[in-house]
Amino acid sequence: MAIPTESFFLQPGAEGTLQMQIRQMVANGILEGRFRPGEKLPSSRKLAAHLGVSRITVTLAYTDLLADDYIAARGRSGYFVSDNAPEPPSFPARSPDRTTVDWSRAIGQRFTGLDMHTKPADWASYRYPFIYGQADPTLFDSANWRLCGLEALGRKDFDALTTDYFDSDDPQLIDFIARQTLPRRGILAKPDEILLTLGAQNALWLTAQVLLTQRRSAAIEDPCYPALRGILQQSRCHLHAIPVDRDGLPPEALPRDTDVVFTTPSHQCPTSATMPMARRHALLERAEAEDFLIVEDDYEFEMSFLKPPSPALKSLDRNGRVIYVGSFSKSLFPGLRLGYLVGPAPFIREARALRASVLRHPPGHIQRTTTYFLSRGHYDALVRRMGRAYEDRRRVMERALHDHGLTVAGSGSFGGSSFWMRAPEGVDTEVLARDLARDSVLIEPGAPFFSGPEPPGNFYRLAYSSIPAPRITEGISLLAKALASRRCG
Amino acid sequence: MAIPTESFFLQPGAEGTLQMQIRQMVANGILEGRFRPGEKLPSSRKLAAHLGVSRITVTLAYTDLLADDYIAARGRSGYFVSDNAPEPPSFPARSPDRTTVDWSRAIGQRFTGLDMHTKPADWASYRYPFIYGQADPTLFDSANWRLCGLEALGRKDFDALTTDYFDSDDPQLIDFIARQTLPRRGILAKPDEILLTLGAQNALWLTAQVLLTQRRSAAIEDPCYPALRGILQQSRCHLHAIPVDRDGLPPEALPRDTDVVFTTPSHQCPTSATMPMARRHALLERAEAEDFLIVEDDYEFEMSFLKPPSPALKSLDRNGRVIYVGSFSKSLFPGLRLGYLVGPAPFIREARALRASVLRHPPGHIQRTTTYFLSRGHYDALVRRMGRAYEDRRRVMERALHDHGLTVAGSGSFGGSSFWMRAPEGVDTEVLARDLARDSVLIEPGAPFFSGPEPPGNFYRLAYSSIPAPRITEGISLLAKALASRRCG
Known part of the structure; x- marks a missing residue:
C-alpha cells in the first residue's frame, strides 16, 4: 500500500530546517503507527512537488531515514517503511478514569504556598x-557561547558530556574556579572546598539543609531574596529577619542565639547597598565571639562598575566561618543553572553527599561549556x-x-x-x-x-x-x- | 614597557585551537595582573616565530582580543594592553589561617555515609x-546529538536557553513527552501531570519528600537500586525491604501498613526480572484495597529487545494510584541528568514547588536539545x-x-x-x-x-x-x- 502524498504537510511556523521537518513527519507517522512496515512512501519528486520544496531536500531527508532504518530502499521501486522500523505500542494509551486517592491525606509534606517570584514569561x-x-539578548555574547557549547559537544569531550560523575564535578571547571575565579575575590580554596550547584538557589538550599534544623536559629536580611526565606521556612528553623540600613546588615542587630547568618555584602538584595569594610570586620568579629557561621551570597559582585569590588567577606575570614555562594546563572543567564559553594571541607563533604542524593551533579555539558567560556576570557x-x-x-x-x-x-x-x-x-x-x-x-x-x-x-x-x-x-x-x-x- | 616574548609558551596537551590558546594566554596574563594596561605585546611576527605557529594564527587571536577590549592597537606601533582591560584585584587571595569552628557540632544534619555506588572514573x-x-561511545549517536545541541544554541532558541523558567519547564519538551513518549507506554497525561527532573534520581528524591514522613511506611524491593534506599533512609520513614523473586516484587508479601511502594516492573533493578501482567493487576488491586500508592520506576523499558515491552503499571492504573518515573539519562547518557515524573496534579504541584525551591528547573539548553533529539526521531x-x-x-x-x-x-x-x-x-x-x-x-x-x-x-x-x-x-x-x-x- 502506498502512503498518500496528502498525508504530508508542512506546518506553518514549525521548527528546524525543511529537511528536518520532513524527516520528523515520516518518523512520527511510523512511531504513531499511521505508516506501517512495507507501506510505500511517495517518491522524492512527488513529495517535493506537493510540499513545494526542492527535490534534494526530500532526498536528503530520506537518506537520513534510511541510515536510521526507519525506511528501506527497494531497488528502483522506491522507498518503503522498513520492516525494522520501531513498532507502535499494541495497547491503547489511557489516563485513570477517576481517582480513589485522598490527596489531602496522601501528601506527607507540602511545599506549595511559598512566594515564588514570577515574572510574565513574555x-x-x-x-x-x-x-x-x-x-538581555542585546548584551549577551551568544556567538562565543555557541562556539564554546559546540566545542564542548566535540569528540574529545565525549566523557565530559556523558559521564556519570556521581558526586563529583568536572575537574576542569573546579580547577578554573580555584585558580582564577576565587583568587580574584581574594579567596584561596582547594578542590575539596568547592562544590558545583544548580545555581545560587541550589547552593543556598544545600547550605540550609546541612546547617539548620528545627532547633537552630538563622538570621536573614529584611528585605531579602524571597526564595531564601522560602528555603529557610521549609527547614523549620527559628528565623530572625534583621532590618538592613544603607550599609546593609548591621551586625550589632543580630540576636544572641544566632547559629547562621545569611547576607549579601556585595550588593544587598534588593536594596543594592554595599557593606563597608568596617562593618565586614565587625560582622566577622561578632561571628567569632558568638560562634556563629556566615553564608555570604556574593550577589552581583561582578556588577561593580562604579568602583572596584570590595574583597569578599570570605577573603577576610581568618577562622573558617564563612561559606561562600557564587553563581554564573546571574552574570551569564538564569537558564544556565550553575553556581558553586566554597566552604570548609567538612561542610562541603556533607553538601556533596546531599547533592548526590538529590540530583547527583549538574549536567556535564553545562559544566564544560562554562569552563570554555570562562577560560577563553569571554566571561570577563x-x-x-x-x-x-x-x-x-x-x-x-x-x-x-x-x-x-x-x-x-x-x-x-x-x-x-x-x-x-x-x-x-x-x-x-x-x-x-x-x-x-x-x-x-x-x-x-x-x-x-x-x-x-x-x-x-x-x-x-x-x-x-x-x-x-x-x-x-x-x-x-x-x-x-x-x-x-x-x-x- | 614591553611584555617579553618569553612570557608566552604553549602548554603541551592544552585544550582548544592554537588561536584560542594564544587568546587565553594573553587574557589570563591580564586578568592575573601580570600584564598591565599600557604594556606592549610582542608583534604578531615575533610571537608567531617564538611559538612556532603561523602569523595569521596570532593575528586572529589579537583581533579577537581587540574586539573584547583586552588589548588596543596604536597605529603602527603595535598592540598594547588596553586601558579598559579588566583589573586584577588589589587585595591578595588567602585561605583562613585556621578554623575555630567545631564542625562536628556546626553540622546540623549529616548526609555522608550512604552507599554511593561509584565506579572507577577511568x-x-x-x-x-x-x-x-x-x-558507550561506539553506540551513542554523537553526530546527531551535536546537531541538535547546536540547533538549540541558535538565535531562535535564545529564550529557551537563557530564560528563568522559575518552576516551569520547556513547553516543547513537555508537549513531546505528553503526546509521543507517554502514549507509547500506554499513558495519557496532561501537562500539569508532568514534571521534568534532574534524572530519575531527582524524581525519586522529590517523590520521597512529598509522600513520606517519619510516620509513614515505604516498601522497596530487595535487592534494589542502592541510591533509592539512601533517599528513603534520609527521609526517616519506616522502611520494609521485600525480597523479589523471578517475577519481581510479590504483591502478597507487602506488609499491611504500607503507604508507598517503590517498584521497577519493566526490568527489576538489579535482577532484570519483568513483572508479569497478572502480578501487575494484583499489585494494583492490593493498592486499591489497602489504600497505598505505587511509584513505578520504568527502568530500562526501552531495552526490551527480546519481546515488546509490557504496558506500564501506570497505564493499567484506573484509580490514579501510580506515580511514574521516566528517565532520558539512562538511554541517552547519565551526564545528561534529565528525567520526569508523571502523576496526579495535586502530587505534581507539590513536587514542582519543592523542585523550584531546591534547584528551580533543569537547564534550558539541556531541555531543548533533548526535545530536538526526540522529535527528529533520533532517539528511537x-x-x-x-x-x-x-x-x-x-x-x-x-x-x-x-x-x-x-x-x-x-x-x-x-x-x-x-x-x-x-x-x-x-x-x-x-x-x-x-x-x-x-x-x-x-x-x-x-x-x-x-x-x-x-x-x-x-x-x-x-x-x-x-x-x-x-x-x-x-x-x-x-x-x-x-x-x-x-x-x-
Whole structure:
C-alpha cells in the first residue's frame, strides 16, 4: 500500500530546517503507527512537488531515514517503511478514569504556598521592561557561547558530556574556579572546598539543609531574596529577619542565639547597598565571639562598575566561618543553572553527599561549556561589556528619576543592576505594577522581599538589566504619571 | 614597557585551537595582573616565530582580543594592553589561617555515609568493562546529538536557553513527552501531570519528600537500586525491604501498613526480572484495597529487545494510584541528568514547588536539545541500534557464561543490559572485583543492592552495555578462572 502524498504537510511556523521537518513527519507517522512496515512512501519528486520544496531536500531527508532504518530502499521501486522500523505500542494509551486517592491525606509534606517570584514569561514583548534577572539578548555574547557549547559537544569531550560523575564535578571547571575565579575575590580554596550547584538557589538550599534544623536559629536580611526565606521556612528553623540600613546588615542587630547568618555584602538584595569594610570586620568579629557561621551570597559582585569590588567577606575570614555562594546563572543567564559553594571541607563533604542524593551533579555539558567560556576570557569581556551598558543605563535612569522627583530608597554606590524605590505612603505597588503593565511598563512590587505578616506595600524595584537606554526616560515618565494620578486620587 | 616574548609558551596537551590558546594566554596574563594596561605585546611576527605557529594564527587571536577590549592597537606601533582591560584585584587571595569552628557540632544534619555506588572514573581504559550505566561511545549517536545541541544554541532558541523558567519547564519538551513518549507506554497525561527532573534520581528524591514522613511506611524491593534506599533512609520513614523473586516484587508479601511502594516492573533493578501482567493487576488491586500508592520506576523499558515491552503499571492504573518515573539519562547518557515524573496534579504541584525551591528547573539548553533529539526521531533510532547491539552482546555472553558453568541468578526475559549473577557461597565479590580489576576486568559487586545488616556477599552484576561483543568471551573466561581458583583455594 502506498502512503498518500496528502498525508504530508508542512506546518506553518514549525521548527528546524525543511529537511528536518520532513524527516520528523515520516518518523512520527511510523512511531504513531499511521505508516506501517512495507507501506510505500511517495517518491522524492512527488513529495517535493506537493510540499513545494526542492527535490534534494526530500532526498536528503530520506537518506537520513534510511541510515536510521526507519525506511528501506527497494531497488528502483522506491522507498518503503522498513520492516525494522520501531513498532507502535499494541495497547491503547489511557489516563485513570477517576481517582480513589485522598490527596489531602496522601501528601506527607507540602511545599506549595511559598512566594515564588514570577515574572510574565513574555516580558520581552513589553516596551519598558524594568525587570530583574533575565538575560538581555542585546548584551549577551551568544556567538562565543555557541562556539564554546559546540566545542564542548566535540569528540574529545565525549566523557565530559556523558559521564556519570556521581558526586563529583568536572575537574576542569573546579580547577578554573580555584585558580582564577576565587583568587580574584581574594579567596584561596582547594578542590575539596568547592562544590558545583544548580545555581545560587541550589547552593543556598544545600547550605540550609546541612546547617539548620528545627532547633537552630538563622538570621536573614529584611528585605531579602524571597526564595531564601522560602528555603529557610521549609527547614523549620527559628528565623530572625534583621532590618538592613544603607550599609546593609548591621551586625550589632543580630540576636544572641544566632547559629547562621545569611547576607549579601556585595550588593544587598534588593536594596543594592554595599557593606563597608568596617562593618565586614565587625560582622566577622561578632561571628567569632558568638560562634556563629556566615553564608555570604556574593550577589552581583561582578556588577561593580562604579568602583572596584570590595574583597569578599570570605577573603577576610581568618577562622573558617564563612561559606561562600557564587553563581554564573546571574552574570551569564538564569537558564544556565550553575553556581558553586566554597566552604570548609567538612561542610562541603556533607553538601556533596546531599547533592548526590538529590540530583547527583549538574549536567556535564553545562559544566564544560562554562569552563570554555570562562577560560577563553569571554566571561570577563562580557562582564565588562555589561558593566559599561549598565553604567549608561543607570545614568539615564538617575536623571529621569531625579527629573520626576521619584524617591530612590537604595541605589548601590558600587553599581548593581537596579534601583530600590519607595513610592509615597499608601501606594500599593502590586496594584501599580498591574496598572503599568497595561501601558507596557513592567516594574517589580517590593512586598515579597519583606518578612513579617504586614510588609510595607509601597516599595518597588526598577532594574535596568534588560531595558535599552533609549527606552528608559519614556518608561520612567509613564511610571511618574501613574504615581502622580494616585497622589491626586 | 614591553611584555617579553618569553612570557608566552604553549602548554603541551592544552585544550582548544592554537588561536584560542594564544587568546587565553594573553587574557589570563591580564586578568592575573601580570600584564598591565599600557604594556606592549610582542608583534604578531615575533610571537608567531617564538611559538612556532603561523602569523595569521596570532593575528586572529589579537583581533579577537581587540574586539573584547583586552588589548588596543596604536597605529603602527603595535598592540598594547588596553586601558579598559579588566583589573586584577588589589587585595591578595588567602585561605583562613585556621578554623575555630567545631564542625562536628556546626553540622546540623549529616548526609555522608550512604552507599554511593561509584565506579572507577577511568573505566573506559579497562579492557573488559562489564560495567553498568555509562555511555558507550561506539553506540551513542554523537553526530546527531551535536546537531541538535547546536540547533538549540541558535538565535531562535535564545529564550529557551537563557530564560528563568522559575518552576516551569520547556513547553516543547513537555508537549513531546505528553503526546509521543507517554502514549507509547500506554499513558495519557496532561501537562500539569508532568514534571521534568534532574534524572530519575531527582524524581525519586522529590517523590520521597512529598509522600513520606517519619510516620509513614515505604516498601522497596530487595535487592534494589542502592541510591533509592539512601533517599528513603534520609527521609526517616519506616522502611520494609521485600525480597523479589523471578517475577519481581510479590504483591502478597507487602506488609499491611504500607503507604508507598517503590517498584521497577519493566526490568527489576538489579535482577532484570519483568513483572508479569497478572502480578501487575494484583499489585494494583492490593493498592486499591489497602489504600497505598505505587511509584513505578520504568527502568530500562526501552531495552526490551527480546519481546515488546509490557504496558506500564501506570497505564493499567484506573484509580490514579501510580506515580511514574521516566528517565532520558539512562538511554541517552547519565551526564545528561534529565528525567520526569508523571502523576496526579495535586502530587505534581507539590513536587514542582519543592523542585523550584531546591534547584528551580533543569537547564534550558539541556531541555531543548533533548526535545530536538526526540522529535527528529533520533532517539528511537538510537534505542533500536542499542537494542540490536545489546542483543548480540547478550547472545555472546550467554554462551560464554554457559560454557564456563557460571550461575545466572536473573537475566530478564525481555532484554535489559545486564545479568545478575550468583557466585558460589563463600565468595566475596567485593574482593573478587578488586582482584579482577588487576586483570583489566570490571564487575560490579552485588552487596550494595541488598538491604539489611548482612547482605549476601556472593552476588554480582555483569553488564553488557559498555563492552564490545568481541571482548566478552575473553573477559568471561578471566572471570571464570578467578572464580575457579577461589573454589580450589
